[in-house]
Amino acid sequence: MEVELKDMIEDLESLKQSLSDPSLHSSIDKLRLRVENLTNMAKSVPVRRSKVKDMSAEVVDSNPYSRLMALQRMGIVKNYERIREFSVAIVGVGGVGSVAAEMLTRCGIGRLLLYDYDKVELANMNRLFFRPEQVGMTKTDAAVQTLSDINPDVVLESYTLNITTVQGFDTFMSSLRNKSFCPSKEGTGVDLVLSCVDNYEARMAVNQACNELNQTWMESGVSEDAVSGHIQLLIPGETACFACAPPLVVASGVDERTLKREGVCAASLPTTMGVVAGLLVQNTLKFLLNFGYVSPYLGYNSLKDYFPTMAMKPNPQCSNAACLERQEEYILAKPARDAAAKAKMEAEALSATECQLHADNEWNISIVDDSEQDRMDGTSADALPEGLTRELPSADEFQKSSVPGSTDTSVDDLEILRRQLDALNAD
């Protein structure tokens, strides 16, 4: 194409020369300018960067990881490069999931597994990530297209399926179990599952899978009115699972009676979704790369800029059988945990006496020990911090007021029952 455009410029030049009427020269010059513009555009066709074998800390413009590796030099992260060993599964590639996927891709995560059954629509364009020309593509395909362009080093796997169906769930489980990316890893084939779905059924399906696989995961959500959201860390057996208690939601702080809920279309804002995705991936990075404090629950109320936190212990009466199994295992492992914690504390005490840092505190900043341990152990399922409410009522009125279950029917053969219903259906 470039050659053809060059020929065209030459043709225009000779045409200009052959013309005796100089009044036509300006329009030929205009034409020439347009061809030159086209030539420049043809030259700037996007180029894909090639894969990078090792993450380098070298500070040059061409190094995609220099700013990330600087975290190491500043002492925030001990070994940033480990990020390439991690696999993260993102369930739901919508307003939160797609942005979380982009953030992790730009951070150079080792492998991303993406799950969604939906297609990109124009109605999604008020959110980040997807582009209008991707309308009609599956969200997983469109995401892989963009993400592999941004960072070809990330191994991307996409699953276009609905995890709440029996078949989709089986594929979901086996994809999490697959350890071919990092065979030496303990447990499943992924380090963390991020739930970025927008409905209760899908959250319960993620919860079921993670409880069965003993897989740590993080849940995220944005309210229907688009002004609040939350993230939550769920460690099977150790923290409350999603079925242990009604989901926690951040109260908006406005009078609920004035909230308009007519119509059925949920609102969404790129801002709230971006903030929640950011909180989610920040917690993910801290969890994976072992720095800072990993929040067990962090709410976001955008109307009041309020960020409640809390932790929840598992419910010994949880309705999820796999959750109860994990709880039992966690209790059995307590002596080993205590021993490890004691050894860690002793090691830390030793290093603390060796170096009394930050003696001159110019800004008078004090590091407050907010006794995380108390918060972890002390929060009963009933006491909630200000600004948090339970999503569901806690009692079932219907069960009390209705007739007892019928076990009177004498027939107890599935095939006979099926035929009975068929017979009723036939007339």
Added chain:
Amino acid sequence: MEGWDPNTKSTLTQIPLLTTKAGPRDGAAWTQRLKEEYKALIAYTQMNKSNDNDWFRISACNPEGTRWTGKCWYVHNLLKYEFDLQFDIPVTYPSTAPEIELPQLDGKTQKMYRGGKICLTVHFKPLWAKNWFSLNHVMKHIAIVITYYALCPRFGIAHALCLGLAPWLAAEVPVLVDSGMIKHKDDVSSSSES
């Protein structure tokens, strides 16, 4: 219970409750649950027939009983409007409810998800308004019937049809017909096939 119309309420209390809390991943317990589902559906269908209020057909279309298809209909201005009906039993059933789908109505009403999944919020709102602790919920509209399930695994498919689909049809079909979004099949054949 307040908030439902008296008819739905009295019908509901006559559908046998289920005793086995089990989903498709629970092996033999799911077979037991399936038997109870059939018993409830048989009782509900019989009740509808004897009350001259027969309004749906439903049967499992796979041996595992996780996919169901059938038909439902609603009479408006003496004309019968019939729709295909389908749903999957979710893996986490009965903690989560099946999402009932009417694929022919996909895109015809706002109160439906893509794929024709019906949206139940509007019809259950009165009941839940009192108990709903926060309106800022992260879930979508179908949440209300689902949350009911979460608390009451003794409800089965028959209850979902009675509580979910029946009031939905009663509220939405007249609107869809009056606004011209759906036409009676006789109208359709006479106008479009001529």
